Amino acid sequence: MxxxxxxxxxxxxxxxxxxxxxxxxxxxxxxxxxxxxxxxxxxxxxxxxxxxxxxxxxxxxxxxxxxxxxxxxxxxxxxxxxxxxxxxxxxxxxxxxxxxxxxxxxxxxxxxxxxxxxxxxxxxxxxxxxxxxxxxxxxxxxxxxxxxxxxxxxxxxxxxxxxxxxxxxxxxxxxxxxxxRTREEEARRRVAEERLRIARDLHDVVAHHIALVNVQAGVAAHVMDKRPDQAKEALAHVREASRSALNELRATVGLLRQSDDPEAPTEPAPGLERLDELVGTFRNAGLHVEVARADHGTVLPAAVDLAGYRVIQEALTNVQKHAGTAAKAEVSVVRVGPNIEITVLDNGSGEDDGPFTGGGHGLLGMRERVTALRGTLTTGPRYGGGFRVHAILPVKTRTAPAKDPV
Structure with missing residues (x-):
């Protein structure tokens, strides 16, 4: 100086x-x-x-x-x-x-x-x-x-x-x-949103695949002595579900890599084109699922496609975990005007309906995903038993107008 x-x-x-x-x-x-x-x-x-x-x-x-x-x-x-x-x-x-x-x-x-x-x-x-x-x-x-x-x-x-x-x-x-200050606040907001999105993805992936692993492991343990062939088949499903979980976890956590980290191959985000594969995993776990599609080959934005896939995945996971062993699920994907309507119904006996009535993280995550895309989500018990999840997603996404910092 x-x-x-x-x-x-x-x-x-x-x-x-x-x-x-x-x-x-x-x-x-x-x-x-x-x-x-x-x-x-x-x-x-x-x-x-x-x-x-x-x-x-x-x-x-x-x-x-x-x-x-x-x-x-x-x-x-x-x-x-x-x-x-x-x-x-x-x-x-x-x-x-x-x-x-x-x-x-x-x-x-x-x-x-x-x-x-x-x-x-x-x-x-x-x-x-x-x-x-x-x-x-x-x-x-x-x-x-x-x-x-x-x-x-x-x-x-x-x-x-x-x-x-x-x-x-x-x-x-x-x-x-x-x-x-505005840049710092914007950076913190983006970080919080990204953390929330990654947390939702991790929850969806883990909840779905671990539920399948749990069911198939239980089947394998039950029939191991009397029907070893069926036990081997159940264990094969366990292996496939765990491999899928690891792949999706690797793809999700890969987003957290720094820019100077070595590149690693990651799978693209899943969408409704993989709906049959998703439903197949639940069918292999013993859940009876029927699918009806009338979306006429609509090409959806990546965010809408992923949200629709995750809503169906979470809804079927909840059916698998809470609707009872004899439950049946119906999945419909319909194009209605400018929107895609996704409905998941089940006729479960409600042996354990705590997450439905208590507001588990899965339903909260679905609602946040749909609301972020300017869509609507309706969930609740069905008359006569069972549960209903109904999501309306816009085909063309819109973003909220930016607010000037105060």
Whole structure:
């Protein structure tokens, strides 16, 4: 850090000391100027006049007032202006007490708004110049009187320019800080949304395949001794379900890789084109499932396709786990106008309907998926027994309008 920079920081940390030094400098300039006669025989002459006691007192009071210019700028301006007027009226030879008023006017302009600067500046210029021209010992057209008008005007303009630049820099800094906060909030929001989406995917994958593994493992254990062929078939289904679970978990967790991580092949996100494969896994687990499709080969956006697949997967998983061993499920995928309607029905006996009535994470995940795509999801018990899941997904996805950050 340079010496100049250290000195600047110390002055900013002690503004009163800076004002005191400024006041001392202004006092020295006023006292020196009071000994100069600009109208001597040989031009500007030094020490041809000496200030009287009243002029010295006015100069000291005006300089002392500048020490408090930051705390009470308007009062300091009023005091230094009054001292200047008194000096204009009584001082002969005259001392430049108006220099203190010029510094005070600059301070007012630099610390207030533009309208206040205009009002106070014009009033100060008028009073000082009028007092110098009308009540001073010099003719009204003397250059000293015009100098009072010019210096006071430049002080007001200079203070206003400094204030405008400071406000402009502050506005730029605030916009930059606001933009940084907005970027951080947006990044946190995106991270939260991505975590939620990945959590839903993981839940769907794990819940579905682990439920199948559990059922098939139970079948294998039950028939292992009496029907080993059927046990082997059940274990083969366990193996297939676990392999599918691992593949989908690898594809989902692969999204968490960093950009510099080595690339690894991942499977594309599943969609309704794999509905037969999905239903086949449940049929192999012993669940009777019927499928009816009337979507007429509709090509769906990737998000809608994945959401439809996950809704059916979660609904059938719930049927497998909670609807009873003799349950039957019906799946329908129908194109109705601009929407795809997916319905999953079962006639289960409800041996364990806790997740349906208690609001398990599976139903919550389905609802969040559908709502995120501007669709609707209806779930509830059927009249006469069983459960119904009905999802309406738009064929063309829409996103919510972005809101301007506050």
């Amino acid at each position: 340079s010496t100049l920079e250290r000195a600047r920081r110390q002055l900013k940390a002690h503004p009163t000391a800076l004002d005191a030094a400024l006041a001392a400098g202004v006092l020295a300039c006023m006292v020196a100027g009071s000994f100069v006669d600009p109208h001597g025989k040989h031009g500007v002459n030094w020490a041809l006049r000496t200030p009287d006691v009243l002029s010295l007192v006015l100069m000291v009071l005006g300089a002392a007032a500048l020490v408090f210019r930051r705390r009470a700028p308007m009062r300091v301006l009023g005091l230094t202006g009054t001292l200047s007027v008194v000096e204009f009226v009584t001082g002969d030879p005259r001392a430049p007490v108006a220099m203190a008023a010029v510094v005070a006017l600059y301070t007012v302009a630099a610390t207030t708004d533009r309208s206040t600067t205009w009002r106070v500046g014009l009033l100060t210029m008028t009073l000082l110049t009028g007092a110098a021209m009308l009540a001073g010992p010099l003719p009204w057209y003397a250059q000293e009187n015009l100098a009072v008008f010019a210096w006071s005007g430049m002080a007001a303009a200079g203070g206003d320019a400094v204030r405008s630049r400071r406000d402009f820099v502050q506005a730029i800094r605030e916009r930059a800080e606001k933009a940084e």
